[in-house]
Amino acid sequence: GLYSQSDQIVLLNPDNVESVLFNSSAALVVEFYASWCGHCVAFSPVWKNLAMDTKEWKPAVDLVAIDCAAEENRKTCVHFGIRGYPTVKFFHAYSEKDSTGASFPVHTQDVSHLRRQMISMIEKHKEHWPPACPPLEAASKAEIDSLLESSGVELLALVFETASSYVGREVILDLLQFDNITVRRVLNTEDELVSKMAVTDFPSCYLYQGGNFSRLNVPFEARTFYSYALQRLPRVVRTSRPKPVALDLIRNVTEHPWREFNRTNVYMSDLESALHFSLRVELASHATINKGALTALKRYVSVLAKYFPGRPVVRNLLQTANAWLNGLQDSELQYNSFLEVLNNATEDAVLPHGERWVGCQGSQPHFRKYPCSMWTLFHALTVAANSASDSRPQEVLQAMRIYVKKFFGCHECASHFEGMAQESMNQVKTQSEAVLWLWSRHNRVNNRLAGDLSEDPNFPKIQWPPPELCPKCHGIDNGEHSWQEPEVLSFLMDYYSYSKILDNYLQDVRPQEAGRAQGTEDRAAQAGHDTRGRMEAKEGDEPTSEVEEDKEVLVVGEQEPGGREGEEAAALELPPSQEKEWERRPSIVGLRPREPQEDIVDLDSFVSRLYQAKDLRSSRRKRALRGHRPAPEVALLPVEPDDLPGEQRRLQKRGLTGRYAELEGEGRQGARRPWISVLALGFSRLDVSLCALLYVLSSLCLLAMYRCSKGRGRLYRAKLALP
Numbered sequence: 001g002l003y004s005q006s007d008q009i010v011l012l013n014p015d016n017v018e019s020v021l022f023n024s025s026a027a028l029v030v031e032f033y034a035s036w037c038g039h040c041v042a043f044s045p046v047w048k049n050l051a052m053d054t055k056e057w058k059p060a061v062d063l064v065a066i067d068c069a070a071e072e073n074r075k076t077c078v079h080f081g082i083r084g085y086p087t088v089k090f091f092h093a094y095s096e097k098d099s100t101g102a103s104f105p106v107h108t109q110d111v112s113h114l115r116r117q118m119i120s121m122i123e124k125h126k127e128h129w130p131p132a133c134p135p136l137e138a139a140s141k142a143e144i145d146s147l148l149e150s151s152g153v154e155l156l157a158l159v160f161e162t163a164s165s166y167v168g169r170e171v172i173l174d175l176l177q178f179d180n181i182t183v184r185r186v187l188n189t190e191d192e193l194v195s196k197m198a199v200t201d202f203p204s205c206y207l208y209q210g211g212n213f214s215r216l217n218v219p220f221e222a223r224t225f226y227s228y229a230l231q232r233l234p235r236v237v238r239t240s241r242p243k244p245v246a247l248d249l250i251r252n253v254t255e256h257p258w259r260e261f262n263r264t265n266v267y268m269s270d271l272e273s274a275l276h277f278s279l280r281v282e283l284a285s286h287a288t289i290n291k292g293a294l295t296a297l298k299r300y301v302s303v304l305a306k307y308f309p310g311r312p313v314v315r316n317l318l319q320t321a322n323a324w325l326n327g328l329q330d331s332e333l334q335y336n337s338f339l340e341v342l343n344n345a346t347e348d349a350v351l352p353h354g355e356r357w358v359g360c361q362g363s364q365p366h367f368r369k370y371p372c373s374m375w376t377l378f379h380a381l382t383v384a385a386n387s388a389s390d391s392r393p394q395e396v397l398q399a400m401r402i403y404v405k406k407f408f409g410c411h412e413c414a415s416h417f418e419g420m421a422q423e424s425m426n427q428v429k430t431q432s433e434a435v436l437w438l439w440s441r442h443n444r445v446n447n448r449l450a451g452d453l454s455e456d457p458n459f460p461k462i463q464w465p466p467p468e469l470c471p472k473c474h475g476i477d478n479g480e481h482s483w484q485e486p487e488v489l490s491f492l493m494d495y496y497s498y499s500k501i502l503d504n505y506l507q508d509v510r511p512q513e514a515g516r517a518q519g520t521e522d523r524a525a526q527a528g529h530d531t532r533g534r535m536e537a538k539e540g541d542e543p544t545s546e547v548e549e550d551k552e553v554l555v556v557g558e559q560e561p562g563g564r565e566g567e568e569a570a571a572l573e574l575p576p577s578q579e580k581e582w583e584r585r586p587s588i589v590g591l592r593p594r595e596p597q598e599d600i601v602d603l604d605s606f607v608s609r610l611y612q613a614k615d616l617r618s619s620r621r622k623r624a625l626r627g628h629r630p631a632p633e634v635a636l637l638p639v640e641p642d643d644l645p646g647e648q649r650r651l652q653k654r655g656l657t658g659r660y661a662e663l664e665g666e667g668r669q670g671a672r673r674p675w676i677s678v679l680a681l682g683f684s685r686l687d688v689s690l691c692a693l694l695y696v697l698s699s700l701c702l703l704a705m706y707r708c709s710k711g712r713g714r715l716y717r718a719k720l721a722l723p
């Protein structure tokens with residue numbers, strides 16, 4: 001057939017025809033089609049869009065379809081007198097068994113027109129009004145007054161409009177699955193109410209709450225904007241769903257302490273958790289990865305290696321894994337050997353263990369997390385590929401598709417996603433189209449899952465990005481909401497870009513610490529510290545000399561006492577007290593004007609730490625050469641020039657930890673590091689050059705004075721000698 005369950009359309013067959021069509025509490029609009037008929041194929045996207053658009057109306061009116069081309073359905077179609085395709089019929093609520101439905105002419109592919117036609121048909125109900133459907137007729141002042149007098153009304157929304165407008169009725173139906181709010185339409189001819197509330201625009205929406213009416217503030221006066229704004233009101237909840245509880249309360253029921261985060265940002269911690277979960281947990285259920293799955297894995301890891309917008313150490317590990325997979329000769333793979341590659345962390349290539357959800361936290365343990373992070377990862381990859389010059393349009397999408405198909409644990413999700421991919425993924429011609437394809441398909445999934453049990457009430461599934469996040473992404477066309485795709489594209493390119501991804505709560509990349517750092521990290525993060533302070537220095541792929549190794553930079557962030565700070569010290573084999581002492585050493589910030597945020601580091605201390613770290617490293621390397629497995633080392637991370645993050649990111653980092661930014665600068669420019677240190681005070685090259693210049697100038701001055709006085713003495717002696 002042309003439809004599946006995931007299209008929000010009820011699929012009719014001889015077995016369910018009675019239970020679906022007759023005595024139903026909702027009205028039904030049934031499409032009789034033949035899958036071989038070209039018109040039906042052309043009409044199917046319209047029917048799917050209509051189903052998506054009126055999903056919230058289901059308790060009052062639902063969409064149904066039956067494929068009359070299927071052998072088993074023929075009798076049913078004949079029974080309903082179907083002669084041409086597609087034919088659409090309307091069944092009133094509580095239709096009797098002998099009903100063959102009312103005609104529902106379909107002369108248009110315009111979804112908004114069909115939607116209005118559905119409303120008109122509902123309004124024709126004479127006897128059995130669908131019980132879930134609120135009154136659709138316009139309300140009078142007397143009715144509004146009595147509504148307000150009854151104590152049951154918490155929130156009342158009034159849509160003021162002209163008689164021919166459907167906006168009010170559409171909003172009433174959009175809100176029918178939500179509690180604690182009543183919506184009514186009022187006509188512009190209701191003079192008393194219109195003048196009492198000083199209504200001037202039709203349509204416009206007014207909200208009564210706390211004893212007062214106020215105009216609903218929306219970007220455009222249209223159905224989608226009213227419905228979205230009303231559904232998001234704090235006290236408005238889906239019918240039969242518990243009220244979202246305050247996040248303060250939720251903290252006690254989640255497995256991990258709640259991490260404060262900004263809903264309008266992407267977090268690197270979610271992306272790394274997605275990598276960990278997919279590569280170490282999801283794949284682990286495939287002890288042997290055979291031919292087809294191996295191809296899927298190779299393509300997935302290949303796009304990760306190319307486009308993962310993450311920390312250089314993580315990218316290095318992904319590149320190593322990719323190279324290893326590409327070098328495989330066998331047609332099948334034992335998962336454990338791949339796991340070894342993932343776990344073989346070195347100082348410059350690590351995939352952190354464990355999950356640390358931030359933007360993907362759910363208000364209950366079973367909400368969000370991994371699937372949320374996979375969407376986030378996929379969006380970030382399409383965006384990164386769009387910025388790369390050598391990517392192929394479908395490269396990321398097809399890799400995702402095959403990964404989801406072969407490995408994604410949620411089989412139902414995988415089959416829905418495959419259905420969408422088969423439908424149109426092949427039509428993607430450019431990288432930008434790939435970004436938009438994923439965005440629009442994700443929105444389809446959001447639409448399908450809105451109100452589902454899997455929806456976290458604190459993170460409702462909405463058509464994304466909402467107007468408050470991207471006002472420009474929304475527009476209006478003929479009174480209907482329309483997406484401004486160029487704006488959506490530029491919004492996505494910005495939202496999922498590397499420079500916008502936040503580093504808060506990131507796991508420590510030191511291999512030996514990765515497992516146990518969680519508790520302290522969380523404490524630090526909760527105390528409002530930002531782990532973005534950790535910097536990654538750069539150097540070539542392989543350190544070739546001691547000089548190059550010197551370019552490695554300490555990775556230290558601002559931490560609460562006893563937290564990461566102690567761990568950093570442990571990694572350097574320094575007692576935490578010594579570490580603190582080092583941190584307290586004076587700096588000479590503000591002695592004289594410098595570049596913004598320039599901060600001089602105590603070079604003595606820095607050098608001693610660096611050498612201690614180097615000693616530690618070389619002793620480990622020697623041990624490794626003697627046959628030991630290379631031990632994980634301190635967090636001195638080499639950074640490649642290509643990995644230089646954007647200026648903005650760099651500035652953010654500098655802003656947060658000027659002291660370490662100074663160190664970071666060394667790896668990049670060899671500049672701004674204190675050149676010499678006396679009595680624990682650092683002096684830059686400029687300081688020393690100025691000193692030398694002053695010294696030379698004063699010497700010259702003294703010399704000139706000496707020569708001058710010597711000349712005068714000679715003159716004086718000559719004068720005396722004259723008679």
Ligand SMILES: Cc1cc2nc3c(=O)[nH]c(=O)nc-3n(C[C@H](O)[C@H](O)[C@H](O)COP(=O)(O)OP(=O)(O)OC[C@H]3O[C@@H](n4cnc5c(N)ncnc54)[C@H](O)[C@@H]3O)c2cc1C
Pocket residue numbers: 360367368369371372373374375376379404410412413414416417438439440441442443445446449454455456459460461464465
């Ligand atoms: C490929 C795939 C298919 C899935 N299919 C199903 C399924 O069939 N049935 C099912 O029950 N669950 C499915 N899931 C899971 C489901 O989609 C959600 O991921 C899960 O319910 C968690 O939802 P969430 O609220 O965290 O938001 P998610 O939908 O996971 O979104 C994560 C974040 O992405 C951003 N976002 C939201 N929409 C968009 C968009 N359109 N474009 C760009 N960014 C956006 C938001 O910031 C959001 O918080 C699927 C997941 C994946 C990865």
